[in-house]
Amino acid sequence: MMPGKRIGFLTFGHWQAAPGSLTPTARDALLQTVELAVAAEALGLDGAYVRVHHFARQFSAPFPLLAAMAARTQRIELGTGVIDMRYEHPLYMAEEAASTDLLSGGRLQLGLSRGSPEPAYRGAEAFGYTPGEHETDGDLARRKTQQFRAAIAGAPVVPAAAGGRPSSGMLAIQPQSPSLAQRLWWGSGTRQTAAWAGEQGLNLMSSTLLSEDTGRPFDELQAEQIQVFRDAWRAAGWPGEPRVSVSRSVLPVVTDLDRQLFGGSPAHDQVGVLEGVRARFGRSYVGAPDVIAEALRHDAAVQAADTLLLTVPNQLGVTYNTRLLGTIAQHIAPALGWHPAGQPPGTDAGNAVR
Incomplete structure (x- = not known):
């Protein structure tokens, strides 16, 4: 396990x-995410992250939300x-990202x-973006990523104007x-794309879905992906150590409501076919906090990563999710080598928002 484990x-x-949803509208979901970020910071957690999906009742335009969270x-x-x-x-x-940062x-x-499976058929084309000849969706995403990286690094983009004509100078965004x-990550679902991320000097982000299956347990396959990434990083000659995050669904059961909501969640990997390829989905960690803590201590990828992202059931509202995160911070995360950010080891994170 790497020292200095981060949890978000x-x-x-x-x-x-829908019945039971505390986020009936997009406004509710947005405002509650800002509030949950405030609560997570008070708990000593290290990160507040949002997924981005288009053509779905989920977040799609992250920068206004991230700026509100920052404020x-x-x-x-x-x-x-x-x-x-x-x-x-x-x-x-690049302009939005720099302003938000x-x-x-x-x-x-x-x-x-490159993105995850989506409800829209060829949705990016509706935004005006189509892969070039002999170019895959993955190629398009990687090409645009390279353009974005160059822009935020200050690469000149267009000639300066003088009297309505181009001059000798060049302008950056x-x-x-x-x-x-230095704070860019690549979301990888395979060992091949993990190697590409390492070669490019990007940090690695791996979720609860891998778009490949070798028959090995999810955590072991993901740990192999992480090692492939780190080997590629070193082979490319990048300095320092890259960051690696993995996502997990962690649902401690401490109340009757928890048991009612999550008692039937799958406690094992699932395998299926997604976009024509065999994929492996990671298990949910559901149960008593001490049982979950012990299970996560034996999760090979959680141990290999420096950052663990906890997926939250956001439709249950801020109060429920603050309690959920507080339970994890107090009773589970310390077993992984985590302690509240900005506070000395031994601080009771569960008291932070009381």
Whole structure:
């Protein structure tokens, strides 16, 4: 296990006017995510991350939300997991990202990717983006990622104008946030794309879904992916140590309501076919906090990663999710080598928001 384990939450930002939902509208989901980021910071958690999906009742435009979260917090990392780069204009996104990072004081952690399965058929084309000849969706996402990276690194983009004509000078996008380029992650679902991320000098983000299956348990396959990434990073000659995050569904059962809501959640890996390929889904960790803590201590990928993102059932509201995160912070996370950010080891995170 790497020292200095970081723990944050990841929300999909679901909203729906369904029975039991405390996020009937998009406004509710957005405002509650800001409040949950404030609560998570008070608990000593290290990160508040949002998923990005298009054409669904989930978050789709992350930068206004991240800026609002930045305005209400002081320390916690703010990130995405992940932005589907097929949909993005690299230069406009570079301006938005730099502005948001400056507002946050350099706390932005941007997860980028080719994107996950979506409800829209060829949705990126509706945004005006189509892969080139002989180019796959993955190729398009990686090409646009390279353009985005160049832009936030200050690469010149267009000639300056003088009297309506191009001059000899070149202009970069503005504003610039100088260290943002070091806080980019690639959301990888396979060992092949993990190797690409390492070669490119990006950090690695791996979720509860891998779009490949070798028959090995999910955590072992994901740990292998992480090792492939780190080997590729070192082979490419990048300095320092890259960051690696994994996501887990962690649902401690301490009340009758918890048992009613999550007693039937799958406690084992699931295998299925997704977009024509065999995929493996990670298990949910459901049960008594001490049982979950022991199970996570034996999760090979959780131990290999420096950051653990906890997916939250956001439609249950801020109060429920604050209690859920507080239970994890107090009774589960310390077994993984975590202690509240900005506080000495031994601090009772469960008392932070009381």
